[in-house]
Amino acid sequence: MNQGFFGIIENTPLTDNVFRMRLSGDTSNITAPGQFVNIKLDGLYLRRPISVCDCEDGVLTIIYKVVGKGTEQMSKMREGALDVLSGLGNGYDTSLSGDKVLLIGGGVGVPPLYMLAKRLIGEGKSVSVILGFNTKSEVFLEKEFAELGADVTVTTVDGSYGVKGFVTNAMDVDYSYFYTCGPEPMLRAVYNTSKTSGQFSFEERMGCGFGACMGCSCKTVTGYKRICKDGPVLQKEEILWQK
Amino acid sequence: MAEMKVKLCGIELDNPIIPASGTFGYGYEFSEIYDINILGTFSFKGTTRDARFGNPTPRIAECTAGMINAVGLQNPGVERVISEEIPKMKKCFHKKVMANVSGFSVEDYAYTCQRLDGCDEIGWFEVNVSCPNVHGGGMSFGTSPEAAAEVTRAVKAVTTKPVFIKLSPNVTDIVAIAKACEEAGADGISLINTMLGMRIDLKTRKPVIANKMGGFSGSAIFPVAVRMVYQVAQAVNIPVIGMGGVSTAEDVIEMMLAGATAVEVGAANLIDPYACKNIIEQLPSVMKKYGIEKLSDIIGGVR
Secondary structure, three states, rough: OOOEEEEEEEEOOOOOOOOEEEEEOOOOOOOOOOOOEEEOOOOOOOOOEEEEEEEEEOEEEEEOOOHHHHHHHHHHOOOOOEEEEEEEOOOOOHOOOOOEEEEEEHHHHHHHHHHHHHHHHHHHEEEEEEEEEHHHHOOOOHHHHHHHHOOOEEEEEOOOOOOOHHHHHHOOOOEHHHHHOOHHHHHHHHHOEEEEEEEOOOOOOOOOOOOOOOOEEEEEEOOOEOOOOOOOOOEEEEEHOOO | OOOOOOEOOOOOEOOOOOOOOOOOOOOOOHHHHOOOHOOOEEEOOOOOOOOEEEOOOEEEEEOOOOOOOOOOOEEEEHHHHHHHHHHHHHHHHHOOEEEEOOOOOOOHHHHHHHHHHHOOOOEEEEEEEOOOOOOHHHHHHOOOOHHHHHHHHHHHOOOOOOOOOOOOOOOHHHHHHHHHHOOOOEEEEEOOOOOOOEEOOOOOOOOOOOOEEEEEEEEHHHHHHHHHHHHHHHHHHOOEEEOOOOOOHHHHHHHHHOOOEEEEOOHHHOOOOOOHHHHHHHHHHHHHHHHEEEEEHHHHOOO
């Protein structure tokens, strides 16, 4: 974990309400794809946890959807600096993947898979990506994944682009291992559809984001875990679905 | 040269800054980013007789200048605290620590404190009779003078270390409860725990927190905390630890003027993990600004 100020290089809309922000600062604590940063914003008490989309040479890329006061404030920023806690969470472990890897992302669960795809392709693995959205106008990052050399399939719930339906409608392919991030109903569906082991990235309301407050705890097969510190990534085998 | 030392029941603290229980774990998350031995001490995560998962999530809600939590005393239970957490803590913190203890019956409190009393690393007990997030325990002991006194007597009977009773602000007469604890043998009072609060999501029309209500903390509650610390410090002859929304060196001085011998910092640690370090570093210049040479001189110094 590190606290530092990150200067805004770019903050551009990718869709109606999804923005990409590129920031420059000390990224040395960001070591694994799937980690997140926690951002302090003026007038808001709690920091905003946002997943890392990419991180290279002191440039941090985050992609966020405007859902409330914090992300709305972020979307209006064009310059200046942000107080950022970086290097939070465990991130995805790429050592378990095998050679033929499937990545499954839904909505704003897609961004952390970008750095993961880059890492896996860098390790010489074959990567297929399923990106799920509600409708064509919400699709983002398709081209960027393709440019990394991943085989990309897009699904839309209304069928306005790519495969009609949910991400699980496109999962009937060969893979040795999978990684996923997205809304919880999607994670549950992926859990039930998947044929191999894999890793899931979870979301929860957080207090601190670095393991101090126990605000985001969950029960797992291997005991109580803090989503912010022991997660956000959990192994398929340790997940205990609640309710 | 600013003198920041204070004495808490016979044990000298290098400064009065104490991270509050539940916001600092057992210290080691913070020791990753700074040497936590600069602290006066810290109050470790509330410990109960048995392991507890706590409440369902969401456990956190944001408020103007504060937050609500309903963690519900998640902890590994006293035996694992002794066998795992304290040895881990000892590697990064070399001063006496404050043991925060909670329970669901008078016997629970006594049992847990008695088990911890043998740990050399512990300097003081902070007995939490004020947790708003558990049913059938916690705060129910801190809302009547008789129940608070009963817990105090039971813990004092089985321990050798100084015992602070941590009080709830969710009461009509906090002075009566503090006095009852003093008469029952408490060595000090710490206050305030969080204030019972609630938020409702306008889209879902459901409470934001799964447990519906939770403990409201953060800078918004600071004036309430100052008022209650002042009222209690005026009424008792034992040391008071002040807390509630403290986030700056100025807040620390204000809390001490109100009557606090030492000051706990809670929610601020969660927003800024360096909060206590920054306060300790800023205290000398703020003391100088207000003409304070020795911090211990200003305790209860409100005119």
